[in-house]
Amino acid sequence: MIFSPTPLSAAEDALRHEVRAWLAKTLPTDFRPGLGLGGRHDPEFSRALAAQGWVGMSIPEEYGGASATTVERFVVVEELLAAGAPITAHWIAERQTAPALLRFGTEEQRRWFLPRIAAGECYFSLGMSEPDAGSDLASVRTTAVRDGDGWRVSGTKVWTTNAHLNHFFVVLCRTSTADDRHAGLSQLIVDLSSPGVTVSPIPLIDGELHVNEVVLDGVYVPDERVLGEIGEGWTQVTAELAHERSGPDRYCSVIGLLRAYLDEHGVPDDGSAAAFGRIAARLWSIRQLSLAVARSLDEGEAPATEAALVKDVGTIFEQQTVETIREIAALEVDPEGSMFGRLLAECIMNAPSWTLRGGTTEVLRGIAAKALTRGAAR
């Protein structure tokens, strides 16, 4: 394990305070914080943030970014998530797509997409899950067949967040019928406004309509929009997932709730202080684990196991926090009540998704256990 206490440099700490001050000035005083990644889709905010240089920070300067380190991006993203800022529009493009383009994309793709992403103007969704391919991603059935200088893609993707608002999604699909089910996969960048794309909402238990089913019916994708190599989709996707599991989005979903709780209830007695203190202690410790992973990425390591551990610890922490806060607040949840009541209601109804998205708890523990027992056999 690579975890060790990771100090911020004075410059990194100054960046944190700069972001914090900008958010205090930019977000309205009656702002209702989003639950981390559950923040609103707000292109205006994304562009304003980009104007500060805080979107696509790790993109090299030659492609419109800031050539920032993983830790610098960590510092900015943690402040945004802790404030519940409306970051959803640009989130996937900057976290997932930009690094994939840098790693696997063509020069032409980088020159076209990256400056637009860094400007907070080009938004992506994920195109991985399907009705029969959730945790078992390698069983995707969406298929691309050769057509002239491009591909015709058909199939169904699900859980596609904000596909009705975003511009593109990277589709994991089958480009050959190889016996090895990992070998025939490829990634294609699909324009969500292409003919043959049908986006329909999948209403969630809280009535929200940000998650979609996307049906692709013979959608044409030119060769220039193939991401990486044909047949290398599996390798590319697993590299993406491993690096993106342990970020601040795994423990920041509840910060808004904690603030609202303090604002409306405080800790009037030792019992509530003890419960709140245990939450604070865990948060204090988990964020340092997450920061340690970010630092080790900057030092050239690939801490996939550590990332899986942090995600598991972080999301379980978030769920336990909601339960503890509900208990010490000791009231009936009112989804139309005060800020605290509304956030608590939203947390309770969204908390189950925290241990599902980005790899279920069971999948993550499988990854971690494999690494632990492999280490013992060495």
Added chain:
Amino acid sequence: MSETTELRDAVTDVLRGPCTPAALEEAERDGWAPAVWSALHDGGFATVAVPESAGGSGGSVAQACAVLEACGAAAAPVPVAETGLLAGRLLAAAGLSVPDGPVTTVAAPGLSFDGEVLSGAVSGVPWAVSASLAVVVDGSAVVVSPGSGVVTPGRNLAGEPRDHVDLTGVRPTAAAPVSPDAVEELRRRGALSRAALIAGAARAVLDLTVRYTGEREQFGRPVSKFPAVAAHLVQIAEQTELATMAARSAAAGAGEEGEPAALDVAAAFSVAADAAGLIATAAHQATGAMGMTREFGLGVLTRRLWSWRDEWGGGAAWATELGHLVAAGGADAFWPTVSRGLVTAQT
């Protein structure tokens, strides 16, 4: 950080010889482990974080905690935390030299001192028979010789001496006034020492449990291959990393010469105390009946986890303190307070 890593490895090496299962059994029977103490004392490891001017080995709180992690992993049955990080630093701050040999201490005892002799009694004193005792009484740090007063032996769950000592009529061998902060600082270092010991023992439990479940076969394969058992291993690993990160961060926050911060210690001890219970439960479940036997070697670690988590106030008291601390500034101060991590001076 590499200095602390080297120190941890060095202490691990030093303890490998003397800290055997037989030595641990003898220590539980006799209340003392002379070979273990000699190994640590002779290497100067018992007084890390005590200034050289006071007779210590010098070094930071983080380095002392690195020693304690190794001691926790080996279940070393001697008062290393008490001698250096706790009593040693207390005496050095009072301008007193540290007695050569084991030293012990306790938090703010119910004693009084008239300038000549002590009166009153203290309980839960680690290794009172073998160690000099240094405590703060009425604004002074005082030292008494090993075994002073009337000692009624006691022990914690791990069989480590935790004695009751009646000091009425005992004349200290040294006394000097100490700053009003000394008691609170000692209490923080006490809690931090337990967090570091827990982190070390947790790592040893993880290694032992992973090894055993990889070797033990049932239904024709190693039990670690069963997802339900593997989930216990992951739980132990996660709690070990959390406790370790917490203890090391609080220790690192003290810097080269300073004391650990109240918030950091409270957070670290709360995390470590909860981790101790979760780890012990998961490890015993994963190792089955074998883990419950005296010979297996898990018990010397889990009995320590169950003891240390309640010492120096215990997890709940520190969590309560932390809760009041982070709530004190109101909602707007909460995140800035919790996220105020380590920052290096240079850019």
